[in-house]
Amino acid sequence: MKANLDGALVHYNKAIEMDPTNPVYLNNRAAVYLSKNMTDDAEADVVRAIKMETSKPIDEQDDKALGRSYSRLGTICHQKGNFSGAIHWFKHSIVEYTFDDTAIKLRAAEKALKQQEQLAYVDPVKSAEAxxxxxxxxxxxDYSDALKMYxxxxxxxxxxPKAWNNRAACYQKLYELKFGVADAKKAVELDPKYVKAYSRLGQMYYGLKDIPKAADAFQKMLDLEPGNQDAQRGLQMCQAARSGGASGEGQERP
Structure with missing residues (x-):
């Protein structure tokens, strides 16, 4: 693979020497540089190719070639971790010419930027304060404002996991049980031995009349803490509901 890339680089170098005003050769060499992770060299070639194309009269510009150059510049930015730059150039590319892969790359860059921003926002000290x-x-x-803080x-x-479980408690108090279930499930995903989260999960499933899932949550509590009285009471409630014919799977709280 390396030999093929090096050979392609030699080929495009010669082509550019023979025709230095052809942006296609620059774009192709940029693709090789990018494959070799030589992003600065790739960027320099693409920028030159764009300048060559945009210096032409508008009616002589090749929209497809320009769109490909912008898309490649977006890929370079993405590879460098400059996701906002990648988004900028992918959008430029789509304006010039719509390639099937550019829209996919744009969505990937937007997702990466969101993740980057979320990571930059992480601060355990400020989390504890909130x-x-x-x-x-x-x-x-004050459950509504507490929910905002959580x-x-x-x-x-x-x-x-405690922040997720605490927000689940707010949702429970506000009778938004489906949202509460989602948060409690996240809490036990983060800490599979979090008994209080299983307790809340069981309560909310019971409130939603999803008795089998409520029983599963209470049983998980009991597995983690044999003799846990809350778990035993929860299982008794589920058994009583079943005996009364209330299977209730998926029913909403009235």
Missing amino acids: KAKGNAMFREG TEAIKRNPND
Whole structure:
């Protein structure tokens, strides 16, 4: 593979020497540089190719070639970790000429930028501060504002299972049980031994009348803490609901 790339590089170098005003050769050499992870050299070639093409009268410009150059510049930016730059150039490419792969690359760059911004926002200390404020609000019965604080805590530290479980508690108090279930499930995903999260999960499934899933959550509590009275009571409630004919899978809270 390396030999093929080196051979292609020799070929394009000669082509550019013979015809230095042809942007196609520059673009092709840039592709080789990019494959060799020589992003600075690739960027220099693409920028030169773009300048050559845009210096022509508008009616003589090759939209397809220009679109490919912008797309390649976007790929270079993405490879360098400059996702906002990648988005900028992919959008330019789509304006000039729509390639099937450019839209896919644009979505990938947007996703990468979002992840980058989320990581940059992470701060466990500020997460703990937001969670403490949420706890105080929760104790005062201010569940809506507590939910906002727990959401901030999650953004600042998305790997904290307690923040997820605390927000689930807010959703439970606000009767938004499906949202609460999602948060409690995230909490136990992060900490499979988090008994309190299984307890909340069981309560909310029970509130949704999804008795089998409620029983599973309470049983998980009991597996983790044999003799846990809350788990035993939860299982008894589920058994009573089943005996009364309330299978209730997937039913909404009235």
